[in-house]
Amino acid sequence: MEKRRFEKLGISPSILGYGCMRFPMNEDKSIDEEKSQALLDHAMASGVTYIDTAYPYHDQQSEKFVGKALAKYDRDSFYLATKLPVWLIKETSDVRVYFEEQLRRLQMDRVDFYLFHALSKDRWEDIKRLDMIREVEKLRDEGKISYIGFSFHDEYPVFEEILTYRDWDFCQIQLNYVDTVIQQGMKGYDLAEKMGVPVVIMEPVKGGALAKLPEVMEDIFHEVSPDRSVASWAFRYVASLPNVKVILSGMTEMSQLDDNLRTFSDYQSLSPLESEAVEKVTKIYRSRQMNECTACGYCMPCPFGVNIPGNFKIWNNGAIYEDYEGARKNYHNMDESKRASMCQECGQCEPQCPQFITIIDDLKKVALALA
Incomplete structure (x- = not known):
């Protein structure tokens, strides 16, 4: 070693x-x-x-x-x-x-x-x-x-x-x-x-x-x-x-x-x-990635049940691997209560993010792109 x-x-x-x-x-x-x-x-x-x-x-x-x-x-x-x-x-x-x-x-x-x-x-x-x-x-x-x-x-x-x-x-x-x-x-x-x-x-x-x-x-x-x-x-x-x-x-x-x-x-x-x-x-x-999420989980748990790292992983993988249909499929296979579209914009997550991601705005983008 x-x-x-x-x-x-x-x-x-x-x-x-x-x-x-x-x-x-x-x-x-x-x-x-x-x-x-x-x-x-x-x-x-x-x-x-x-x-x-x-x-x-x-x-x-x-x-x-x-x-x-x-x-x-x-x-x-x-x-x-x-x-x-x-x-x-x-x-x-x-x-x-x-x-x-x-x-x-x-x-x-x-x-x-x-x-x-x-x-x-x-x-x-x-x-x-x-x-x-x-x-x-x-x-x-x-x-x-x-x-x-x-x-x-x-x-x-x-x-x-x-x-x-x-x-x-x-x-x-x-x-x-x-x-x-x-x-x-x-x-x-x-x-x-x-x-x-x-x-x-x-x-x-x-x-x-x-x-x-x-x-x-x-x-x-x-x-x-x-x-x-x-x-x-x-x-x-x-x-x-x-x-x-x-x-x-x-x-x-x-x-x-x-x-x-x-x-x-x-x-x-x-x-x-x-x-x-x-x-x-x-x-x-x-040139391909959508945001800097590393799935560290510091933003979790979301009080409304949104799986923030899970949504960003699907979004980023869809872009990086150029598999947009696969990303949409994975998004819709996710429990509806955990999808980005369920974000209530409470803001609790953003101060916890070590990557300083604009989580609320990015969740909106995920919901729109993968709807």
Whole structure:
């Protein structure tokens, strides 16, 4: 398993990190613990040492399951990351209250990587106003946290302000070969590299969208490297950046895990010819997609029952794959109560979207295009 050294921290976790937001689920939407345990066991047996979860994942069940799943392992055999739910903090003392709750859920006495979760301009202002950083630093000084960082979902100027505010141990950003000009983009990555702040990558395959592509795009990759999976190109793209230390993948199936293990057990950076292929695919992909939805689910649940990510997936796939009839069929096969046309424009979803999608307007477009 490829490892990258955090020179600043003096540690070397696996470059492949297990993202605990997309475990396999039962019909009732609970975590399928048997399958998920098998995935984590296989990952760790194969050299994965970075495990990333968060307070809200899987309807607040991810931390509990992860704690249970990791209980049989030596605590020093893995690095555990979780995140402070900044939006729930109403007064400074809440920081410790939520952190202690997370420790109980995880059945741990410490967290290795602790992040201020999904920062935006408004959340950053709340962090400063309530002096949350000082409280997290106290927890670090007590030995309950090793490294302090943040995950980010906003525009570059906000990222620059946050990154330069203090000496961060690391930061976590969304980056893939399609999303180089949204959020902080490559400009933000370059700033982190310049400042010596190690980077953890989320959404390297854009919520799975870059794991299966239209034939015209896949042919470009296969012509250059016929034996590599489509998803591996996305992972190798971000892994080719020297200041990327960990790449998170929310692996739901054993086949996904095995493919990623192959990529990073015999890791090879992109060649100039492969980089050119990525540029070609990126150009075609960007010209087709309708919006930037990664199906992260932060917008859910909709109080009126609309399946927001499901509608956008159908809409985007119809455009990207040029299968408009198939998209209409999939839309009409969806339960009517979950269709875009049922949006009541309450606005609850939009402030939660890390991609800053105009969800209400886009749902109108989906309803019109797929009616």
